[in-house]
Amino acid sequence: MSLLGADFRRDMEIHRYPLLVYALVPLTALVLQAWLPRVLGNYAWFDLPLVVTVYFALGRRSPIQGTIMGAAMGLFEDALSHHAIGVNGIAKTVVGFLAASVGIRIDVENYTIRLLLNFLLSLLSSAIFLFVYRVLLGLDLEWDWLTQLFIAIGNSVVALILFPLLDRFQIRE
Amino acid sequence: MESFFVRYRNVLVLLAILLAQIVGLAMQVRRGSAGHSSLDSRDGSSVRLIRLWADELVTPPERLIHNSKLGVLWVWNNYFYLRDVRQQNRDLQNTIDRLRLEQAALLEDARQGQRLQALLGFQEKYIYSTIAAQAIGTSGSSQSRVFYIDKGEDAHLKPDMAVITGDGIVGKVRDVFPHTAQVLAINDQTSGAGVILQTTRLRGILRGNADGQLMIVGILADERIQPGEVVLTAGGDLVFPRGLPVGTVEKVRRDPDRDAFIQVMVKPAAHLDRLDEVLVITSTQPRFSDQQQKDIATSQAMKGAEAEAIKEQAIQEQLKASQINAERLPGLTDPNAPAASQAGAAQPAKPGQPGSETSAPAAGPPAPKLLPTIHPDRFSPGAAPAPDTGADSNSAPKTGTSPTPQPPPERNP
Numbered sequence: 001m002s003l004l005g006a007d008f009r010r011d012m013e014i015h016r017y018p019l020l021v022y023a024l025v026p027l028t029a030l031v032l033q034a035w036l037p038r039v040l041g042n043y044a045w046f047d048l049p050l051v052v053t054v055y056f057a058l059g060r061r062s063p064i065q066g067t068i069m070g071a072a073m074g075l076f077e078d079a080l081s082h083h084a085i086g087v088n089g090i091a092k093t094v095v096g097f098l099a100a101s102v103g104i105r106i107d108v109e110n111y112t113i114r115l116l117l118n119f120l121l122s123l124l125s126s127a128i129f130l131f132v133y134r135v136l137l138g139l140d141l142e143w144d145w146l147t148q149l150f151i152a153i154g155n156s157v158v159a160l161i162l163f164p165l166l167d168r169f170q171i172r173e
Numbered sequence: 174m175e176s177f178f179v180r181y182r183n184v185l186v187l188l189a190i191l192l193a194q195i196v197g198l199a200m201q202v203r204r205g206s207a208g209h210s211s212l213d214s215r216d217g218s219s220v221r222l223i224r225l226w227a228d229e230l231v232t233p234p235e236r237l238i239h240n241s242k243l244g245v246l247w248v249w250n251n252y253f254y255l256r257d258v259r260q261q262n263r264d265l266q267n268t269i270d271r272l273r274l275e276q277a278a279l280l281e282d283a284r285q286g287q288r289l290q291a292l293l294g295f296q297e298k299y300i301y302s303t304i305a306a307q308a309i310g311t312s313g314s315s316q317s318r319v320f321y322i323d324k325g326e327d328a329h330l331k332p333d334m335a336v337i338t339g340d341g342i343v344g345k346v347r348d349v350f351p352h353t354a355q356v357l358a359i360n361d362q363t364s365g366a367g368v369i370l371q372t373t374r375l376r377g378i379l380r381g382n383a384d385g386q387l388m389i390v391g392i393l394a395d396e397r398i399q400p401g402e403v404v405l406t407a408g409g410d411l412v413f414p415r416g417l418p419v420g421t422v423e424k425v426r427r428d429p430d431r432d433a434f435i436q437v438m439v440k441p442a443a444h445l446d447r448l449d450e451v452l453v454i455t456s457t458q459p460r461f462s463d464q465q466q467k468d469i470a471t472s473q474a475m476k477g478a479e480a481e482a483i484k485e486q487a488i489q490e491q492l493k494a495s496q497i498n499a500e501r502l503p504g505l506t507d508p509n510a511p512a513a514s515q516a517g518a519a520q521p522a523k524p525g526q527p528g529s530e531t532s533a534p535a536a537g538p539p540a541p542k543l544l545p546t547i548h549p550d551r552f553s554p555g556a557a558p559a560p561d562t563g564a565d566s567n568s569a570p571k572t573g574t575s576p577t578p579q580p581p582p583e584r585n586p
Contacts, residue, residue, distance in 0.1 A: 031234045033313035038320070041446030042385055044313075063183035071190050079227030080310075081317030082347055082357060084201040084212055085220055086194040088314070093194070097187045129316070136195065137202050138210035142362055142383035147315060 015059035016171040025166065026052055026069070030076055045147070045154035047122065049073040053092055054121055055163055057099035058108040059170075066103075070096025084137065091128035095121050111160065118159040122152035212363075215332075216348065228321070228350050235310040236323060243307075277468035302456035303337075304328050308448040309353070318361035318385055320344075322451060325352045333412055335454040341418040341442025342366065342406060343451055354453075359419075360385045360445055367407035368419050370437075373397045376407055377437065379419060385446070387420060387439040390428065394435045398425050404439050414457055418442040 029048040037044040053073050057066030074092030078085040099121060106113060126148040133141045178185065201220060204210050216224060306322035324330055326349050334346040336356050344358040357364050360381030368379045368389055375398065377389035389404070402422040408415025420439040428434040 027230070027234075030313070031231055031238075031310075034231055034310040034321075035235050035238055037311040037313060037446075038308060038448070042315075044315075049313075064186045067183075067187050067190055071194070075194075075223070076227055076230075077312075077314060079224045080231060080319075081312035081314050082319050082355065082361075082363070083314075083317055084198050085223055086198040086201075089194045090191060090198075093187065093190050097183070101183075132198070137198060138204070139202070139212065140362075141316070144383040147384065151315070 014061055015167075017059075017169050018171065021166075021169045022056075025056075026073060030073070030080075033077070034080055045150040046158050047125070047151055047155055048158065049077055050092060050095065050122060050125055051118060051155050051159050051162060053096050054099045054118055054159070055166055057096045058103040058114075058117070061100055061103045063097050063100040063104075066096035066098075066100030067093055068096070070094070070099075083133075087129055087132050087137075090132050091125045094128055095125045098124070114159055114163055115156045118156045119152045122155045123148065126151070221348070224348065224355075225350055228353055228355075231310065232321065232353050235321070239307060239309045239323075273464075273468055274472070277472040281469055281472060303452040303454050304330070306354075306451055306453055308356075308451060315385070316362075316383075318358040318364075318381060318445075319347060319355050320358060320448065321353050321355055322453070323353060324453065325350045325354045327352055328453075329455065330354050330453055335413045335417075336451050337413075337417060337454065338443045338448070338451055340444070341420060342413055343443050343445065343448065345412050346453065356451075358445055360387050360441065365410070366413055366419070367410040368404050369407040370398065370422070371403040371405055373402065376409075379404070379439065387441050389437040389439060390434070392435055392437060393433055394427070398422060398435075398437060400424055404437075414454065 026049070029052040033046075033048045050073070053066070053070045056069055057063075060066065070092035071089050073096075074087075074089035075085060077088045077092075081088075099117065102117065108114065108117075126145075130141070130143055133139055201212060201217070202210050203213055304324055306324040306328070308320050309323050310321040312319045322336075330346055330349050332346050332349060336343045336345060342359060344356045344361075344364065346354050347357040348355040358381070359366055359379060362381050362383065364380055366379040367376065369376050370389075373395065375392055375395060377392040379387060379389050382388055392398075400422050404419040404422060406413040406415055406417040406419060420441040423438040423440045426436050426438065428436050
């Protein structure tokens with residue numbers, strides 16, 4: 001009975017958006033992520049594709065959709081870099097899946113939870129990236145956790161601004 | 174069975190997608206004989222296709238943003254901010270005229286220098302052709318310090334071409350797409366460039382670290398390296414021509430992995446994090462533009478006429494000096510001697526050869542004027558045995574003042 005109740009609550013809280021938002025927001029995030037470091041230099045401490053992945057995964061509450069979206073964003077980022085294609089893809093696939101899985105169980109409208117989730121998932125994404133690069137591929141890579149910490153904080157701040165903005169595009173029934 | 178797939182469909186989809194990506198990664202990584210893994214420097218066709226799609230999707234908006242920014246700046250600079258432009262224009266025109274002549278002279282020197290180095294067997298490279306390009310985007314990742322420029326195959330760019338700015342080197346072209354190219358910055362961890370320290374002449378390999386800082390590795394601990402020393406390209410990596418500025422030494426620290434080695438941290442000469450316009454070196458072979466060829470021809474003509482005038486003047490001065498010397502030196506010929514005897518001394522007559530005496534050249538070398546002997550002996554000129562004196566062609570001509578020959582004294586053993 002409680003399971004049915006949870007499913008019912010989940011169905012009621014699924015966020016829906018116009019198709020254009022699904023297409024344009026991820027693309028804008030990718031373009032800005034590629035362009036803003038030219039303006040901000042080494043201080044571009046954020047990962048917009050990750051924030052967008054987390055947002056849609058939390059809002060849609062579908063692990064499959066979160067997984068696919070994370071994979072697509074990660075692969076896209078890999079394609080723009082000179083790394084092997086799939087390193088970011090794996091990291092963001094896991095992040096998308098976890099965000100959607102968590103979104104089923106908790107109230108994602110709470111700003112503190114959003115902040116915390118973004119912070120933790122950003123660090124998790126960095127850890128998976130490092131694991132895949134060093135362990136799975138056996139490649140050398142210098143790593144600076146302090147930069148990753150700044151990026152996680154930056155993602156939380158961006159999420160704080162971006163999530164309410166994107167909530168405005170929801171389809172209200 | 175159906176309930177299993179339905180129940181675990183989320184996890185199954187996750188695993189399937191992860192597995193597909195892992196397989197894709199495995200196809201891109203190559204394991205060497207020593208057990209070290211490495212990525213192929215050249216992407217496979219399928220990987221390149223994915224990169225091309227991503228590039229084609231992201232580049233147009235980036236180009237739009239970049240061009241909008243340039244457009245706003247252009248309107249501002251060309252229609253609003255025009256103070257003192259006329260005076261600046263005149264000054265710049267004067268500077269251009271002066272620099273063109275200076276450049277022509279330098280190009281000539283460069284060409285001559287290259288010829289000389291070719292003679293010496295050197296393989297020195299000069300930058301002769303570059304293409305200006307705008308940096309329009311980056312990878313967006315701090316682990317991948319690459320950026321994109323707005324020139325590609327349409328501008329005949331090729332992988333491994335050096336990318337520089339007026340301040341120093343920036344990176345090298347990694348991948349070329351139809352209208353864009355991906356440039357690997359020198360501060361990326363996977364990049365590498367041969368460099369040399371200007372003063373100490375120590376050589377090392379330049380690469381980036383996790384923070385995007387430049388460092389030279391592979392240098393043995395050396396106390397001579399001081400902060401502020403200039404770092405230049407060494408030219409041995411077949412990408413960057415020799416002698417381009419790289420940066421200055423910021424500090425020296427011990428290599429954490431190798432005790433005997435140090436890491437030299439370098440402050441880049443180019444602003445690697447704020448790149449707008451860059452130059453791609455497309456050729457290191459001499460190829461001058463039409464205007465440069467004209468300037469060189471003008472310079473050579475001017476120099477040629479000047480050289481001819483100097484040469485003519487030098488010849489005249491040399492002739493004049495030799496005439497003065499000839500007048501001042503004591504004469505080697507007796508001006509009072511008969512012409513025939515002088516001629517005969519100069520060109521000995523060959524017996525039995527008709528006209529041999531008269532055929533002596535008038536412009537032959539002057540005959541030495543012999544002074545009278547004070548104490549003659551048998552070795553004195555003119556003291557030779559009498560019978561064939563007149564026929565001996567090697568004998569010196571007789572003079573009116575020659576004393577009578579005396580027989581040599583007998584020597585008893």
